[in-house]
Amino acid sequence: ETVLTQSPGTLSLSPGDRATLSCRASQSIRSSYLAWYQQKPGQAPRLLIYGASTRATGIPDRFSGSGSGTDFTLTISKLEPEDFAVYYCQQYVISPPGYTFGQGSKLEIK
């Protein structure tokens, strides 16, 4: 079973700062099967990045994804007030087929 570990658990930054969130897999995964989501309180998750680095429809270009193998990163280049939320990474597992999520990283206003 491949486990996704996100770090840090909580990141305190100010608007305008650069945020870097990490997602580490316990074994190598296919980049095309790695996605990132944003979730705000009381709302459903929103797809930000799929295929490790492709922005989903309507996602601003301040969001970017990178990485391969076991280490993946979500970067927000210049934080806007609406970016403070919880972020999850997700992987697809081929066998048995299914999905797992990281435990989440909370981005809070400093």
Add this chain to the structure above:
Amino acid sequence: QMQLQESGPGLVKPPGTLSLTCAVSDGSITDSNWWSWVRQPPGKGLEWIGEIHHGGNTNSNPSLKSRVTISVDMPKNQFSLALSSVTAADTAVYYCARHLVTPGTRGFDLWGQGAMVTVSA
């Protein structure tokens, strides 16, 4: 713009069966090959429950597999979740979600608003 809407009882007694339906509107359930259920206990992270192809094939989280049934109703343009033998640990917000159609990739690009289900006697 397609929308997903979960519906079902907000309170289920243990050890009963939790039943939810996800209605697909402003589009067809055949617009995507796969559809999933995801849940989130209060204050906790996301857990994938299972998925269904509009043709009827299903896959489930191994930790829940013995209790999960996912079905699709093409004429009604909806799919459903049944989770049996529920306990308080099954209390969560339950989301339905649409899978990306981009070949070779995985992810859920459209979510319902979520349905809170409490398991309590």
